Amino acid sequence: xxxxxxxxxxxxxxxxxxxxxxxxxxxxxxxxxxxxxxxxxxxxxxxxxxxxxxxxxxxxxxxxxxxxxxxxxxxxxxxxxxxxxxxxxxxxxxxxxxxxxxxxxxxxxxxxxxxxxxxxxxxxxxxxxxxxxxxxxxxxxxxxxxxxxxxxxxxxxxxxxxxxxxxxxxxxxxxxxxxxxxxxxxxxxxxxxxxxxxxxxxxxxxxxxxxxxxxxxxxxxxxxxxxxxxxxxxxxxxxxxxxxxxxxxxxxxxxxxxxxxxxxxxxxxxxxxxxxxxxxxxxxxxxxxxxxxxxxxxxxxxxxxxxxxxxxxxxxxxxxxxxxxxxxxxxxxxxxxxxxxxxxxxxxxxxxxxxxxxxxxxxxxxxx
Numbered sequence: 264x265x266x267x268x269x270x271x272x273x274x275x276x277x278x279x280x281x282x283x284x285x286x287x288x289x290x291x292x293x294x295x296x297x298x299x300x301x302x303x304x305x306x307x308x309x310x311x312x313x314x315x316x317x318x319x320x321x322x323x324x325x326x327x328x329x330x331x332x333x334x335x336x337x338x339x340x341x342x343x344x345x346x347x348x349x350x351x352x353x354x355x356x357x358x359x360x361x362x363x364x365x366x367x368x369x370x371x372x373x374x375x376x377x378x379x380x381x382x383x384x385x386x387x388x389x390x391x392x393x394x395x396x397x398x399x400x401x402x403x404x405x406x407x408x409x410x411x412x413x414x415x416x417x418x419x420x421x422x423x424x425x426x427x428x429x430x431x432x433x434x435x436x437x438x439x440x441x442x443x444x445x446x447x448x449x450x451x452x453x454x455x456x457x458x459x460x461x462x463x464x465x466x467x468x469x470x471x472x473x474x475x476x477x478x479x480x481x482x483x484x485x486x487x488x489x490x491x492x493x494x495x496x497x498x499x500x501x502x503x504x505x506x507x508x509x510x511x512x513x514x515x516x517x518x519x520x521x522x523x524x525x526x527x528x529x530x531x532x533x534x535x536x537x538x539x540x541x542x543x544x545x546x547x548x549x550x551x552x553x554x555x556x557x558x559x560x561x562x563x564x565x566x567x568x569x570x571x572x573x574x575x576x577x578x579x580x581x582x583x584x585x586x587x588x589x590x591x592x593x594x595x596x597x598x599x600x601x602x603x604x605x606x607x608x609x610x611x612x613x614x615x616x617x618x619x620x621x622x623x624x625x626x627x628x629x630x631x
Contacts, residue, residue, distance in 0.1 A: 264298045264629075265368075267352040271339070272359035274308040274329040276496065279549045280358065280375060283409070283431045285313050290622035292317045301350065305329040339363060354629060360392075362399035371628070372403040376413060376546030378469065380420055393420070400424050405628065409547040412568040427628050431547045432618045438529050438556040449530035453520065459490040460592065461535035461559075463528065463550040464542065466519075467498040471541040471564065471582050473507055478541075478589040480511045487593060491517045492535070494528055532557035537595055540564060543582045548572055552616050555609030560602040562591045576608050 268288065273281050292300050292314065300320045304310035307329055311322035323346070327338040347355065347365050355365035357372050364370045379392035400406055400417075406426040408414050414428050449455075460479075464470045472493060479491050491513075493504075501519065508517045523531070532538065538554040538561040551572050554561045563569045564582035578595055580588045595601060 264295070264353045265301070265351070266298055266629075267301045267303065267347070267350060267355040267365065269303050269355070269357045269359075269363055270310050271303055271305040271325055271327040271335070272329055273310060274305065279431060279547065282433075282549060284358065286432050286434060286618040287429070287621050287625060289314060290618045291625055292320050294619075294622055295319070295626065301352075303346075336361075357399075357403075360395045360399050362402050364402045369404040370402070371405050371407055372399055373407045373409075374400075374413070374417060374546075375409055376544070377416055377420060378544055378546075397421060407628065410568050410571055412571050413546045427624075427631075429621055429624050429628070430616055431549050431552070432616045432621045433549065433552040433556055433613060434618060435556040435613055437525065438533065438553070438558075441526070441529055441533060445526065446530045446534055449527050450534055453523075453527065453531075454518075455492065455531070455534055456490040458536045459492050459518075459534075461531055461538050462491065462493045462540065463495060463531075463538075463553070464540075465495045465498040466493075466500040466504060468500055469542060469544045470495075470500070471543045472500070472504055474583065474585050474588065475539060475541045476504065476507055476511065476513065476517065477585040478592060479517070480513060481585060481589040482593060483513070483516070488516065489592070489596070491539075492520065492531060493517070494520045494523055494531060496521050529553070529557065532559055535559055537562065537592065539592060540569065541580075541582055541588065542566065542569075545569070552613055555613035558606050558610060560595060560605040561609075562588075562595050573608075574612065576612070577605070 270284060273284060296319055298319060301323060302310060303323045303325050305325060305327050314320055325342055327335055327342060343363050351367045352365050353368040355368060355370050357363050357370065362372050377396060380389060400421050406424050407429055408417060408426060409431050411428055414426055417424055417426060462472065462475060479489060482489055508514055532553055538559050540548065540550055540561065540563045542564055545566065545568055548569055551569065562578045562580060565579035566582065569577065578591055580591045
């Protein structure tokens, strides 16, 4: 069997899509040693270096950049036809829109979310996105998505789509192997307070950080001087958050960090008092798995996919209600029994998201 992977949309920037790709396909390449895998990497990132020591893996460098939608489209238009005609894949997997369909075998499309259809943006951009995703779904032989919640949403907009769910995953060893000295060094380097709330995710509107900061301000007005650390890269919302923090006189209590190493992020989870995930929309929610693996309690916005991941075992608040958000944060910080319950549950639940399990599910998709 021969499998092609179009990874030209990925680069070194941290993302859930990158974590999923490396985790699942590292295991898949190992558990299918007689299958030939071919990774197509972009011109601006050596994706092949993410995988090592696999005799059944080869890499094709393309002229396609991971950035710039129009540039990617034009470069791909010239490249893919001749490139795929030479290979004759049994399966060709695509991870972005518009879909590149292989002339042989089956073409699979992974979709992380469909927020471009129903949230924000100009009417023209939503229409263009819906057209692109509709055509891509019709052209794919199978769609793979990351949660049952997202499957329902896709089927709502595009009925009769052949679709399979394979969750995002996590390698918990990266959290279990952290030493006390590493945590001390990270705390000192990043000047973390002794106790703090933690939020993780890129700075963009749907992450709902503005309401989290409002909730923090409410707690401060009540005399609860909690600190907050937000870790993420800027996707257009960082400046507005900084202005909000300053206007609410929270500059000494809110720390915004970007460009951290994997170790530093993992230590932040293990050092925090409470993880808060206030998002208004997610296709999955990898930080929930990270908090579980780190053994820290959490409070989450009440959206369907977060209830799915936690099997309704979490503590939830309406993402648009800052008063309830503030209440649940304070209640979670003061309830030792609830903290212990959440930590115990999380350590067991995160095992369901191992990349070995997810790779086995991918093999089932191939067989199906």
